[in-house]
Amino acid sequence: MKVGSLVQKNPKSIDQNATVFDAVKMMYENGLYGLLVTDGDNHYVGIISERSIINRFVLRNVPATEIKVKSVMRTPIPRVMADDDIKDVASFLSSNGLSRCAVFRNEGELVGIITITDLSRHLSVQNVSEVLLSHRSRKFKFRCPACMVGTMEPVYNPRGEITVFKCNNNKCGHME
Amino acid sequence: MKVGSLVQKNPKSIDQNATVFDAVKMMYENGLYGLLVTDGDNHYVGIISERSIINRFVLRNVPATEIKVKSVMRTPIPRVMADDDIKDVASFLSSNGLSRCAVFRNEGELVGIITITDLSRHLSVQNVSEVLLSHRSRKFKFRCPACMVGTMEPVYNPRGEITVFKCNNNKCGHME
Structure with a gap:
């Protein structure tokens, strides 16, 4: 079908x-x-x-x-x-x-x-x-919309809050 | 089984x-x-x-x-x-x-x-x-934890935000 x-x-x-x-x-x-x-x-x-x-x-x-x-x-x-x-x-x-x-x-x-x-x-x-x-x-997993290679990983502050998501591809580093 | x-x-x-x-x-x-x-x-x-x-x-x-x-x-x-x-x-x-x-x-x-x-x-x-x-x-549906009869319904403000949930049983009116 x-x-x-x-x-x-x-x-x-x-x-x-x-x-x-x-x-x-x-x-x-x-x-x-x-x-x-x-x-x-x-x-x-x-x-x-x-x-x-x-x-x-x-x-x-x-x-x-x-x-x-x-x-x-x-x-x-x-x-x-x-x-x-x-x-x-x-x-x-x-x-x-x-x-x-x-x-x-x-x-x-x-x-x-x-x-x-x-x-x-x-x-x-x-x-x-x-x-x-x-x-x-x-x-x-969220693919990075800028480089389309890395994935977007959360960055936490000491209180455990996500402050931003950052691309884990070092050449890119896109944040959102 | x-x-x-x-x-x-x-x-x-x-x-x-x-x-x-x-x-x-x-x-x-x-x-x-x-x-x-x-x-x-x-x-x-x-x-x-x-x-x-x-x-x-x-x-x-x-x-x-x-x-x-x-x-x-x-x-x-x-x-x-x-x-x-x-x-x-x-x-x-x-x-x-x-x-x-x-x-x-x-x-x-x-x-x-x-x-x-x-x-x-x-x-x-x-x-x-x-x-x-x-x-x-x-x-x-969320049953009211106070009267256990009504259900908790959202109350919206003009911006469409939920300000509170209120029990729809008139005799109760529990809010949270």
């Missing part, structure tokens, strides 16, 4: 310069647990989920209106193609520790979002539990 | 007067997505998860050190017994829109926590997808 037949179409998106507050409000009002993120030109540049908000926002210990979506999103967007088989999509989610990804057609045409929940009714128990287990065991 | 044989033993717990900051730090450092909550006498009084933090903390728009765990936890603790069959536990999770619950033995002896991920390898596809779907579709 092709993943294109199961996909949630017309997914909600939010601008990368909106705040975490705006994003959670949109998620809450629409009963959603993830959003796509766009830049000023309406290109899709990232994806956010409850987990990325927990991992990248709460320990900054500031109000939700003070952190922008672009500092919390996963980028680039994990993606599969609409004519991929659902088993291959499950493997993709599992090997990347994801619960959701974007589905594209051709090069840049977004079809929608697919989650492990959407897939679960059409997969074997083994496939479903692989994705669930990998999602749990995997520490979230 | 009995749920007692699959349970995660020695689950981590946190005091109800600790802050959301402390809870997320403990979850992050231990690779956990939920914690049990205790009162001053080491009784288990609630449970918190990533979802309860998203739903009950972020829209308050204050730093994570300013909100206590007891204002975010689900109480009373959803619970099953160690000798319950895993299919019945799946039904319990599904009918309550939960992804996890506590497992007890006898009256008050905690064995551990069980999640849909733990169960997934031992259930049918139908059972797993029922729990996943109900977890997604269900709006989180």
